[in-house]
Ligand SMILES: Nc1ncnc2c1ncn2[C@@H]1O[C@H](COP(=O)(O)OP(=O)(O)OP(=O)(O)O)[C@@H](O)[C@H]1O
């Protein structure tokens with residue numbers, strides 16, 4: 257098992273030309289509250305890159321920025337040589353055909369069966385004969401262990417199953433860039449192992465670049481080549497998982513070790529606790 | 541002074557709202573020709589919203605027709621012209637009651653279903669997922685639903701009028717004893733094509749309004765359970781209000 261999961265390509269080199277996603281000085285605010293302030297990030301081509309960080313730091317938001325679902329306030333995001341701030345809608349759609357994205361909650365189309373959900377991108381973008389569509393869909397469903405569930409409706413699936421179907425759908429077009437938002441949440445240990453191996457195999461065998469968002473320190477260590485740790489709107493640490501384990505920084509140690517006390521505030525910004533309990537201190 | 545200022549802001553707000561609805565309509569219309577090429581998707585939606593409202597529309601058609609038959613008979617009897625019942629019922633149904641009542645029922649049944657379906661798709665990231673698969677949700681999801689509703693409305697209004705006529709006939713001819721021959725022949729000679737056309741135009745306008753408001757509210761719903769609920773309610777309220785205004789003008 258470690259043979260598959262642990263197999264890493266040649267040592268990760270973070271040079272410019274190898275980056276499929278280049279983020280420079282990204283600034284982004286929601287309702288006046290800054291989520292990112294001066295974020296820089298290079299995501300190397302053909303590797304598994306993990307993005308970690310406390311809940312609410314903006315990991316999902318970062319993925320939405322990278323995929324052009326929302327526009328940055330300032331700074332540049334280059335994806336496969338395209339500037340996401342200046343990209344035309346048609347070009348964006350061409351670019352997205354080369355991407356697959358796994359949403360945090362699966363986001364399956366509720367009026368289509370599992371089979372049709374996975375077949376959806378094929379039907380929309382290709383004119384493949386039905387026999388071939390069937391073959392492709394069943395192969396991908398087999399890979400996530402849900403070929404038997406092909407005729408179920410999304411409402412009949414559990415959360416973990418939905419996520420696996422969504423993964424099958426994300427890879428059915430053979431994308432170059434695969435983006436996973438929290439793929440490990442709600443999976444049992446067996447499916448977890450399967451998904452971890454699948455992420456690794458897609459990456460090693462097909463050369464797919466993967467971006468995995470997760471806060472699961474342990475799972476990420478087994479699958480990622482490069483880890484970015486986000487906090488407070490910037491990258492606070494980057495490196496291979498072993499490098500991060502022994503990173504000389506309070507923040508990183510707190511996060512990797514799962515400690516409540518440290519430089520990363522566990523609480524969402526709030527007025528003084530006791531003051532508020534006692535009825536003093538106005539809410540902003 | 542304060543009142544004027546408030547009225548002014550609410551006027552501006554509703555104008556802005558109207559503007560974005562109109563812009564949305566233009567977007568739907570530009571996508572429509574291409575969506576028509578995939579008629580299976582539209583047919584599915586006609587079936588969905590049509591089938592959803594069919595039973596309730598048939599039932600109300602029957603009862604409205606029967607009431608119309610009874611009231612019309614009693615009224616016309618005073619002037620000794622019961623034979624005109626067919627004409628009266630037909631004109632009332634085809635020109636007014638058919639389009640308006642169908643539109644109200646359609647808004648309550650299919651319109652709310654449409655708004656909540658789209659709102660839910662927004663709330664569960666289905667629309668974003670489609671965009672990520674390089675599929676334009678407006679073209680793939682919204683336009684077929686819009687066109688489906690636009691096509692279904694006149695069909696449902698026609699069914700309503702037909703059944704209503706049957707109901708009027710049931711009461712007038714079968715129960716009250718109006719002569720069946722004169723009921724139908726008077727109707728055929730005095731209801732003109734322009735009356736029917738007027739009804740069709742009306743129900744087409746209502747169909748566009750209803751489908752537009754429903755998909756607009758659903759598509760731009762706040763992506764939460766509460767937002768979806770609000771979108772549904774707003775659809776009905778906006779539509780009833782708009783119908784009243786439109787019906788008054790037409
Ligand atoms: N639509 C929105 N409106 C207002 N604030 C938002 C919105 N979306 C996100 N935010 C804010 O942006 C911040 C980042 O959200 P995001 O979903 O990216 O976090 P995350 O890192 O993915 O968290 P998690 O690990 O829990 O999924 C949050 O603090 C949230 O309050």
Ligand SMILES: [Mg+2]
Nearest residue numbers: 315316317360
């Ligand atoms: Mg998230």
